[in-house]
Amino acid sequence: MNLLTSLREIVGETNVLVEASDTAPYLVDWRKRYRGAALAVVRPADTGEVARVVGACANAGAPMVPQGGNTGLVGGGTPDSSGAEVVVSLQRMNRVRSVDRDNDTITVEAGCILQSLQDVARQHERLFPLSLAAEGTATIGGNLATNAGGTQVLRYGNTRELTLGLEVVLASGEIWEGLRALRKDNTGYDLKQLFIGSEGTLGIITAATLKLFPLPRAQATAFAAVPSLRAAARLLELARNRADAALTAFEVMSAGCIQRTAIELPTVRVPLPLKAPWYVLMEISDHAGEEHAAGILESILSAALDANAVDDSVIAASLEQSRSLWRIREGIPEAHAKAGGNVKHDISLPVSAVPAFVEETNAQLVRRFSWIEPAVFGHLGDGNLHYNMGTIAGTPIAVAFEHEREINDIVHAAVAARGGSISAEHGIGQLKRAVLPDYKSPLELRLMRQVKQALDPRGLMNPGKLL
Amino acid sequence: MNLLTSLREIVGETNVLVEASDTAPYLVDWRKRYRGAALAVVRPADTGEVARVVGACANAGAPMVPQGGNTGLVGGGTPDSSGAEVVVSLQRMNRVRSVDRDNDTITVEAGCILQSLQDVARQHERLFPLSLAAEGTATIGGNLATNAGGTQVLRYGNTRELTLGLEVVLASGEIWEGLRALRKDNTGYDLKQLFIGSEGTLGIITAATLKLFPLPRAQATAFAAVPSLRAAARLLELARNRADAALTAFEVMSAGCIQRTAIELPTVRVPLPLKAPWYVLMEISDHAGEEHAAGILESILSAALDANAVDDSVIAASLEQSRSLWRIREGIPEAHAKAGGNVKHDISLPVSAVPAFVEETNAQLVRRFSWIEPAVFGHLGDGNLHYNMGTIAGTPIAVAFEHEREINDIVHAAVAARGGSISAEHGIGQLKRAVLPDYKSPLELRLMRQVKQALDPRGLMNPGKLL
Numbered sequence: 051m052n053l054l055t056s057l058r059e060i061v062g063e064t065n066v067l068v069e070a071s072d073t074a075p076y077l078v079d080w081r082k083r084y085r086g087a088a089l090a091v092v093r094p095a096d097t098g099e100v101a102r103v104v105g106a107c108a109n110a111g112a113p114m115v116p117q118g119g120n121t122g123l124v125g126g127g128t129p130d131s132s133g134a135e136v137v138v139s140l141q142r143m144n145r146v147r148s149v150d151r152d153n154d155t156i157t158v159e160a161g162c163i164l165q166s167l168q169d170v171a172r173q174h175e176r177l178f179p180l181s182l183a184a185e186g187t188a189t190i191g192g193n194l195a196t197n198a199g200g201t202q203v204l205r206y207g208n209t210r211e212l213t214l215g216l217e218v219v220l221a222s223g224e225i226w227e228g229l230r231a232l233r234k235d236n237t238g239y240d241l242k243q244l245f246i247g248s249e250g251t252l253g254i255i256t257a258a259t260l261k262l263f264p265l266p267r268a269q270a271t272a273f274a275a276v277p278s279l280r281a282a283a284r285l286l287e288l289a290r291n292r293a294d295a296a297l298t299a300f301e302v303m304s305a306g307c308i309q310r311t312a313i314e315l316p317t318v319r320v321p322l323p324l325k326a327p328w329y330v331l332m333e334i335s336d337h338a339g340e341e342h343a344a345g346i347l348e349s350i351l352s353a354a355l356d357a358n359a360v361d362d363s364v365i366a367a368s369l370e371q372s373r374s375l376w377r378i379r380e381g382i383p384e385a386h387a388k389a390g391g392n393v394k395h396d397i398s399l400p401v402s403a404v405p406a407f408v409e410e411t412n413a414q415l416v417r418r419f420s421w422i423e424p425a426v427f428g429h430l431g432d433g434n435l436h437y438n439m440g441t442i443a444g445t446p447i448a449v450a451f452e453h454e455r456e457i458n459d460i461v462h463a464a465v466a467a468r469g470g471s472i473s474a475e476h477g478i479g480q481l482k483r484a485v486l487p488d489y490k491s492p493l494e495l496r497l498m499r500q501v502k503q504a505l506d507p508r509g510l511m512n513p514g515k516l517l
Numbered sequence: 518m519n520l521l522t523s524l525r526e527i528v529g530e531t532n533v534l535v536e537a538s539d540t541a542p543y544l545v546d547w548r549k550r551y552r553g554a555a556l557a558v559v560r561p562a563d564t565g566e567v568a569r570v571v572g573a574c575a576n577a578g579a580p581m582v583p584q585g586g587n588t589g590l591v592g593g594g595t596p597d598s599s600g601a602e603v604v605v606s607l608q609r610m611n612r613v614r615s616v617d618r619d620n621d622t623i624t625v626e627a628g629c630i631l632q633s634l635q636d637v638a639r640q641h642e643r644l645f646p647l648s649l650a651a652e653g654t655a656t657i658g659g660n661l662a663t664n665a666g667g668t669q670v671l672r673y674g675n676t677r678e679l680t681l682g683l684e685v686v687l688a689s690g691e692i693w694e695g696l697r698a699l700r701k702d703n704t705g706y707d708l709k710q711l712f713i714g715s716e717g718t719l720g721i722i723t724a725a726t727l728k729l730f731p732l733p734r735a736q737a738t739a740f741a742a743v744p745s746l747r748a749a750a751r752l753l754e755l756a757r758n759r760a761d762a763a764l765t766a767f768e769v770m771s772a773g774c775i776q777r778t779a780i781e782l783p784t785v786r787v788p789l790p791l792k793a794p795w796y797v798l799m800e801i802s803d804h805a806g807e808e809h810a811a812g813i814l815e816s817i818l819s820a821a822l823d824a825n826a827v828d829d830s831v832i833a834a835s836l837e838q839s840r841s842l843w844r845i846r847e848g849i850p851e852a853h854a855k856a857g858g859n860v861k862h863d864i865s866l867p868v869s870a871v872p873a874f875v876e877e878t879n880a881q882l883v884r885r886f887s888w889i890e891p892a893v894f895g896h897l898g899d900g901n902l903h904y905n906m907g908t909i910a911g912t913p914i915a916v917a918f919e920h921e922r923e924i925n926d927i928v929h930a931a932v933a934a935r936g937g938s939i940s941a942e943h944g945i946g947q948l949k950r951a952v953l954p955d956y957k958s959p960l961e962l963r964l965m966r967q968v969k970q971a972l973d974p975r976g977l978m979n980p981g982k983l984l
Contacts, residue, residue: 152750152869153900154757197703205762208701211678224960231867233899234675235938236664236714237945237953238983239965243710247703264758283619290621291731294804295672295762337761338813346805400698402619432700433620471702478704486704493691497972498706504971505964516705 053110057092057136060102065142067091076117076137077129080184084125084480087133088115093142097159097217097225097256103138104254105223112136113513116250118161118192121184123396124479126196126249126515135513138254140191146170147257154262155214155231160191160255167260176262179206179298183380194255197247199475204431205298205335206263208475209246215259216242221252221506231259244501249477250512252505266335269298270343271372272351274363275326279405282330282430284359286401289332289350290431296346299333300431307382307427314385318377321364330430331379333372382427383436390447392425392440393457397465398474401433408435411464418460419453421445434474437461462489478516486516520577524559524603527569532609534558543584543604544596547651551592551947554600555582560609564626564684564692564723570605571721572690579603580977583717585628585659588651590863591946593663593716593982602980605721607658613637614724621729622681622698627658627722634727643729646673646765650847661722664714666942671898672765672802673730675942676713682726683709688719688973698726711968716944717979719972733802736765737810738839739818741830742793746872749797749897751826753868756799756817757898763813766800767898774849774894781852785844788831797897798846800839849894850903857914859892859907860924864932865941868900875902878931885927886920888912901941904928929956945983953983 057066067073068090076091078084089112094100107114113135117127129135143161150156151174158167164185171178180193182200192198194216198209206212215230228242245252276282282302289297305324312320322329332350336343347365354360366372386392399407412424423442428435439457441450450457462472466489473482487495495517502509502517524533534540535557543558545551556579561567574581580602584594596602607628614624618641625634631652638645647660649667659665661683665676673679682697695709712719743749749769756764772791779787789796799817803810814832821827833839853859866874879891890909895902906924908917917924929939933956940949954962962984969976969984 150867150869152754153867155867197707199701199703203701207678210707211674220960220964226960226964227958228961230938231936232865232938232941233868234666234670234865234896234901234941236666236942237938237940237949237957238714238961239719239968240664240677240710240714241961241964241968243707244968247705247707252706264761266761287619292804294731294733337759398699398701400617400620400622401700402617429701434701469698471697471699471704473704474699474701475703482704490704491694493687493693494695494705494708497687497693497708500971501706501708501711501968504967 053106053112054090056106057090057103060106061092061094061099065093076120076139079125079128080121081123084128086129086131088129088135088137089133091137091139093139095142097219100138100219100254100256101223101225104219104221107136108221108223108510113510114138115512116140116195116254118189119163119184119187121188122192122196122479123476124481126477126479127192128480130514140189143256149174150231151176153231155259156262157229157257157259158190159257160189162190164188164190164193171262172265175265177265178260178262180209180212183383190258191255194246194258195248195250196477199429199432199434201299201301201429203429204300205295212261213242213246213258214261216245216255217257218245218253218255221508221511229257229259244505249479249516251502251516252511264337266337268336268340268343269372270334270336270340270347271366271375272332272347272363273321273375274330274351275322275361276328276330276359277326277361279328279408281359282328283401283405284357285330285354286431288353288357288359292350293334293346296334296336297332298335299331301331301379301427302430303329303331303379303382303427304425305329306423307425308378310389310425311378311381311385314388315381318381319374320378322362326361331375386425386438386440392438392447393450393454395437395458395461396474396476397437397461397470397472398432398434399465399468399470401430403468403470404430404433404435407464407468411461414464415439415457415460421449480515483516520573520579521557523573524557524570527573528559528561528566532560543587543606546592546595547588548590551595553596554598555596555602555604556600558604558606560606562609564686567605567686567721567723568690568692571686571688574603575688575690575977580980581605582979583607583662583721585656586630586651586654588655589659589663589946590943591948593944593946594659597981607656610723616641617698618643620698622726623729624696624724624726625657626724627656629657631655631657631660638729639732642732644732645727645729647676647679650850657725658722661713661725662715662717663944666899666901668766668768668896670896671767672762679728680709680713680725681728683712683722684724685712685720685722688975688978696724696726711972716946716983718969718983719978731804733804735803735807735810736839737801737803737807737814738833738842739799739814739830740788740842741797741818742789742828743795743797743826744793744828746795746875748826749795750868750872751824752797752821753898755820755824755826759817760801760813763801763803764799765802766798768798768846768895769897770796770846770849770894771892772796773890774892775845777856777892778845778848778852781855782848785848786841787845789829793828798842853892853905853907859905859914860917860921862904862925862928863941863943864904864928864937864939865899865901866932866935866937868897870935870937871897871900871902874931874935878928881931882906882924882927888916947982950983
């Protein structure tokens, strides 16, 4: 039987999209850098249908591209241009299967929107802490496939650390029922770890059991001007020593990033004069109350002032003020996009290596390209920087894009020399696949291929991504 | 060349043990339930030597048994009786390679004793939170190979969650250099996850980079009598909501366990009359100070009293009193050992399933064996119970051991029916290898075998363990 006929029998006529007008949104990535074609876009309704879809594709030898909310940043969910691949969209599988309040767990299908998941948790007076810019569109399945990070990793970890169990449709079309809700389970290899962060290349995640946390009673947010990145790192240490797990965010932004954001986004208000080179946004989540949370922040900032780690700071006095501070940080990518974009890097380093990396790599880039202007921000608490490069006034950004390859090479070499990662939270996808062999040992790549071979021997799961 | 000659050339004559008097301590497990023989016990001094030892064994087709502090509870580090296996002891590899205070990481060799690692962290004003009864002898390599748990998992996670990078000698004798010190790294399959908890069956972990945490300034400990396990679970929820990550331990003990401990260990003092069926030991770790920590405990206990979740409680007023409370909990295994032992189970369940599991399984066991007496304690916060079975006064414990198999079957079936694990923190080793297929799906076992085949195709790494 023809593959399309089989797929229609499995998911119903209306859920096998083949017309260009129907498939278009699934064939291009969010940033519109990757465009592909597909034999069809299939939208299964449940795990059984996913299993039968995978089985049918495997029978026909058709490669598959799993797709969630299609908000990925590395082209991991976009098919190639052959028109032979089948996009398997998980969007219809968006049910919350169960919430176990007493176990602090939630079981959801892969197509569940991250924000809905957060909302359901909150309705049960629980926190699901994964939080990132695309949360209104991104699905938890995509978050799992890319091991998404975001702004709360410092306290709660990456998506990997939030996951207790998975249900996965394997390349064979079999369903692995790994939906455990256990904090401790030492009965063999932890198979779920293979699928988390595998970018759809080993199987299709169809559901997950995730950790929930007590909902903090209060949050306090501060915005601080710091004299250097080294000072920001000192402030981080002071904050960790004083607040430990109550420190739920520690974001750093260069003055240039903030200036650009204030210019491009008129609703953004910056509460301090932009006299310092770097700014920190930090947040305390507290279970006693607002006053207590603000007290912790005050004691951190006062110690930091004494240690010359902070020049000036404000503490949000209301939820509205706190949101206003976060808008500065969250507005940065949008502001840069409005201004024409820049050459982006999603890197991580040991926190201890960050200040010297930025100083030395900024200097190296400026020496090489007189027109370059660094626009750096990120999750300093995790050693994760969005180390992006724009151009100074008068030089069009197109000039930077012309030199993108060379800029990337300089940045990634500097990262590698300091034991860092060229993809901290976005993954490899198509974007960094070609350069991965420059930054992984042949042995590690071979191990990864052995795992791929063991779980997807025919190479039908998301080929051309990651490996 | 003869294998023994090769090994002597690699590690030196004195580090290849073959005499019975020298090898004896390596050939029996800690609880003396597994005894084996070995071609030799080899003690390499560094990773290069481990690689050459593995290469030589692989050339000779000799199976290898990696061994750390030999404190495992499931016979995972004991060779079989053939005398053909080579025990590779990591004990000489006990160096701390580096501490990065600003990155909150430490890099240590596999043979480093857990307690030494804790001590070095403390010298740097940092906490390495893994803590378990055998910490004075257990090595971090063994902790990694078994993904050890312990008393602080509630806050800090299992060994897996504490690990950022690994160095591993593969079955081929090649060295995988995976010693990253990054909180975020999404550049492909997370290979370290395969080796953590693999019980030496995929390779030999030779070093690890681990997370450190701020050292708490104060700890407050409470001991509370609770009217039921359900009440203990309510107390847990109250404590989590109020203290969140500051709640670093939540241990539960049946009155019978405490009574036995008070009888067998005269130095143990129980600060409350033993009128309740269950007792809770809980600990708050705090970064403000002792008064603040005690205040949190008081507010939790007062809310619990109002909710009828607690009958009576004491809060330790000094470090000495706190240690005295912990001695009750820590004395339980020793007290039971002194009294002749019991039939042990290391199980986990969703926390929400624990009270009904204990009620119903206790009842089922007592119906089946009129002489049985449950002796249950464990890490309620993680859903992990040491669900052990002794005998009532007048029935020798030997009677329980005669029925060990049937008791295990009843307990494990009840665990499996509630989505639990038959090995929460001790692993599979030899002890539970035969029953594993009863509690894992054929598909999952096949996936595990595929991983084993991919990484150790000749089956030379710790054969006869786990799989």
